[in-house]
Amino acid sequence: MRRYAWHLGCLAVLMLCGCAKEGPEYASDLVPVRGTVTLDGQPLADATVMFLAKQGESRQTFAMTDSSGQFALATGAGLEGALPGEYDVLITKFVMPDGSPAPPDVAPMDVGAVEALPPQYSSPSSMTLTATIPESGGDVAFDLLSKPARKR
Numbered sequence: 001m002r003r004y005a006w007h008l009g010c011l012a013v014l015m016l017c018g019c020a021k022e023g024p025e026y027a028s029d030l031v032p033v034r035g036t037v038t039l040d041g042q043p044l045a046d047a048t049v050m051f052l053a054k055q056g057e058s059r060q061t062f063a064m065t066d067s068s069g070q071f072a073l074a075t076g077a078g079l080e081g082a083l084p085g086e087y088d089v090l091i092t093k094f095v096m097p098d099g100s101p102a103p104p105d106v107a108p109m110d111v112g113a114v115e116a117l118p119p120q121y122s123s124p125s126s127m128t129l130t131a132t133i134p135e136s137g138g139d140v141a142f143d144l145l146s147k148p149a150r151k152r
Helices: 001-017
Strands: 035-041 048-053 062-065 070-072 085-092 128-135 137-142
Touching: 035 048, 062 070, 085 137, 128 137
Parallel strands: 035 137
Antiparallel strands: 035 070, 048 062, 048 085, 085 128
16 A cells, blocks of 8 residues: 555656746747557556656656547646657556546545556556657657566
8 A cells, every 4th residue: 555655646746846947938849749558459548647857857748548548748837748858658547446447536545546557657666668759749659568478
């Protein structure tokens, strides 16, 4: 339970931080970034996707996936897009212990929700996903697996 509380705390801090720079001049530096997340080949709905800058300024952008697993990044200040650069990517999805969706607008730990994705996607301490956002923006895709692929 402590592990989930820690993950939720990290996620909350990251979401509240937004981007270090804000204002009209910052908005003009943002580029559009859209993407899709699948889990075992199926669209992953209601997941939080966070892009965490690897270096330079402390900046994050995030989005929620829709029913088709699609998302569009935005800053914590509500500006659409992201700054070009290298990012670590964190994807989380909380569900109730029986697998049903966690209620909206309630902190997952307040209702006993648990992380549905493996830690390599959802844990800040072991995330493996990365993305590069080019100067022109673009599309990204994350094809997640619920279990590691078997080695042959």
